[in-house]
Structure formats: C-alpha cells, structure tokens
Amino acid sequence: MFFFKRDKPSEAMELFGNVATIGMQLVVATFIGLAMGYYLDEWLGTKPWMLIIFLLLGIIAGFRDVYREAMRLQRGADAQSSGPASGPDGDDAKGGSDRQGK
C-alpha cells in the first residue's frame, strides 16, 4: 500500500492530519458559542448580554482547544525523540533530533 509504510500510517499522513485539524476547531468553537448565545437570548429575552458572554466563552474554548492540541503534538514529538525504541529501524533515533525543531 502506498500510504502504509511498514504496516503503519506513513509519517506524512500523520503530519498533514495534525496540521489540518488545528485551525478548524478555533473557528467552529467561536461560532458554536455565538449560536448558543443567540438562542439563549431569544429564549430568555436578555437581548445583547448572553450573545456577548457566550461569544467570548466560545473564543476562549476555541483557543483552549488549539492550546491543548499543540501540547498534544509537542508531547508526541518529545516521546518520539526521547523514546528508547519507537520503531524497529534504527534511523528513528537519528531522525528524532532534527524532527523536534519543527
């Protein structure tokens, strides 16, 4: 298979996957917060306040997700570069040190 090297998903695919996930969550969480605030306003009749509060909460939630995702990626990179035996082939240990630079 083209995308499976040595019986595991190839590194390029994991990398693309990780990169493509980060931005979306930020935008979508903002809009979810906006929608929640809007409908709470309609329900409770507190015209602008819920919208403002929930929009801010949505933005905070989005940034928090991005932060957590970045931490997860960083942990993955650390484990890959310092892990004793991350793969059966020996070049992982050598490749790990310059991979951390990203």
Next chain:
Amino acid sequence: MAAGLPHPLTYSVLIDQQLGLHLPPHVYYMWLAMIILFSCGFILRGRLQLVPGGLQNVFETVIGGLEDFVVLNIGEEGRKVFPFLSAMFIFILVMNYIGLIPGCDAATANVNTNAAMAISVFVYYNYIGIKKWGFGYIKHFMGPVIFLAPLMLILETVSHLARPLSLTLRLFGNIRGEEIVLVLLFVLAPVLGTLPMYFLFILGKTIQAFIFFMLTMIYLKGSLEHAH
C-alpha cells in the same frame, strides 16, 4: 467528479429515473460504497487463508496498520473501539474514491452524509465515556480546579459541540472543493488537465479519511482516559 455542476448528469440520475425513488445522488453513491464493502467482506470471508494473497493482503495491511496505530495511541482499551474506527476509515475512504470515477460523485461531498457520520461519532464517544465512568463522566467536563467548575462546564460544552461541526465541515469542504476543481479543470483541458490532479486528489482524499479517523480516535481517547 460532478458535484461542482448545478445539474450534474451522473449515473445516479439515470438510476433514479429507472427506479423512480426521487432520492438525492449522494444516497445512491453511499449505497454503492456499502455494496462494494459488503461484497468485499463476503468474498473475503469465504476464502480466508493463513498466507494472505491479493485482496486479503491489502485488507490485512490496512486494518493491521490501523490497529497498531490505535493501540499505540489509546492503549489496550483501544481494541474495544477499534471496529468502529476502522469501519469509519474504510467507509469514508471508499466514498471519497468513488468521487474520482468519471460520472460518479463522492457521497462525502454532501453535508448530510458527513453530518450523519459526525453525529454518530459524537454519540458514540459520549456513550463509551458514560459506559466506562458512569456518572463520573461529568468530571471530564469540569476541569482540574473545583471553583472554576461552572465556567469549565460551559467551555467544555462549547468545545464538545464544536467537534461534530468541525468534523462535518472539514470533510465536506475538502471533498466538495476537490470535486469542483476536477470539474473546472475538465472544462478547461479535458483529459490533460485532470489526470495530474488525480494523483494529488488521491492523496488528499486519503488524508481526509485519515483525519476523520484520527480525530475520532482522539475523542475516544479523551473519553476513555482518566479525567485530568
């Protein structure tokens, strides 16, 4: 590759005229993907061999690779949820690839298909979390500090609700965009322009299926592991 046209003439339109069911095209192409996968499964089940060859080899490579990946990331508990994950990956992959056949259309180029899958992912990982932790699953939503818990509850609710939406929109946007680019290039330069793009889009469609699978895995991991 015809989702970019306002009135695409695809095989599904012809089939729909024959059957008279008035269903939208993406339903037919989803059924096509299901037929392909079910027949592969039944053919393979009939002649499983100890030394795999041909089709069995392909499936063993893909599923074995995915299982290793899941177990590496989630741990041994990952084997319980692995069937769902691998089914998602292969189903989306086949639906994406169907979009590359001329006259066919990717079922994932429609929001409804993706929303259905994303909502089932949402329900599934919450179900797994509640099944494992019982009422204590709410601790996953409360954060580490107890006096910040009401704020965290709202924040986590927002970010959990954002997950199915972002899964839906990412898959839809990428696949639909690729279909539109294929149609435009086919109009500009019939075969010459489309053929190189096929290689790029095979890569793109595989990556999109893999992203959906990987995010589902991360969400399941989050609901399976202990609350921080």
